[in-house]
Amino acid sequence: MQREPLSVVVITLNNAATLDACLSGVDWADEIVVLDSGSSDDTLAIAQRRGARVATHAFDEFGPQKQRAIDMASHDWILNLDADEVLSPASRAVIERALTNPQYAGFRLPRRERMFWTVQHPWSWRNTHLRLYDRRRGRMNDVEVHSAMEVDGPVKTLWRADFINDSDPDIASRIERINRYSSALVAHKLRRRQRFTGLRMVVYPPVFFLRQYLFKRYFLNGWAGFIASVVGANYVFLKYAKLHEARRCGHGRPPV
Structure with missing residues (x-):
């Protein structure tokens, strides 16, 4: 067939x-x-x-x-x-x-x-x-x-x-990418009216790191896996930190 x-x-x-x-x-x-x-x-x-x-x-x-x-x-x-x-x-x-x-x-x-x-x-x-x-x-x-x-x-x-x-040949490339991506996601999260932003900033990054490094077995990748897990946790933090900033500053505009 x-x-x-x-x-x-x-x-x-x-x-x-x-x-x-x-x-x-x-x-x-x-x-x-x-x-x-x-x-x-x-x-x-x-x-x-x-x-x-x-x-x-x-x-x-x-x-x-x-x-x-x-x-x-x-x-x-x-x-x-x-x-x-x-x-x-x-x-x-x-x-x-x-x-x-x-x-x-x-x-x-x-x-x-x-x-x-x-x-x-x-x-x-x-x-x-x-x-x-x-x-x-x-x-x-x-x-x-x-x-x-x-x-x-x-x-x-x-x-x-x-x-x-094959998108991230080095650490700098990944950090630059997560900075762009976390900024681009702010509008989507604002539309969804996500709540408990402060709590998410505090709780989600360490939870993400543990899930990635231990439960998803990134430790098998040596130091590269450890660094990738830390950078990924930073991405989670930046998403909610930038959302919090956008709300405090009027969707990204600093208060007068």
Whole structure:
């Protein structure tokens, strides 16, 4: 029995350093769609060399931009990757089996994180993400930064079809990213009217660290796992600290 045809969609902006590895890992797909938002490096040349169908559109938010790329695809089954993510070689066979008469609306894939000078130990906990799905049964949500596909129907995790996130080659890069992300999430949290911000600032960071370092077994990654857990706890703190600041200062405007 033949599998469902598959489109891979990727949004880009100056991703020349990682895009070639990303696209080479999915060169077996029926189609690759790259939606760029104004790259000034070799991103577009790399995408074209890899046989991708390339288009450009000004960037507004992650959710709408990813949805545009999905809408461009020729096939209903979508594999959505970021430009700094690489599918493992063993994932192809797992995905192709899953797409042979699929009984689910989508599939979650486990993600291994780059931890600065190393890659996450395979025995530490890997978060799963809905990246393979039938676009007829869902759309991207509107959560700033952490936008994700939401589908109507059952979802299964393909534990043997993992991918590596290669976004943070060093500590400075991760800290810069969490600073940007925590700022971008303030508007979303204001809309949700999240309560007990002060309590969350105090309680959540140490709880996050313990959960990450001990229960998710980041200690298996040595000092890289310890540092990643501390930086992650700082991200949790910054999200609520910036929300508290926005409320005290009138949504980010200092009081006169």
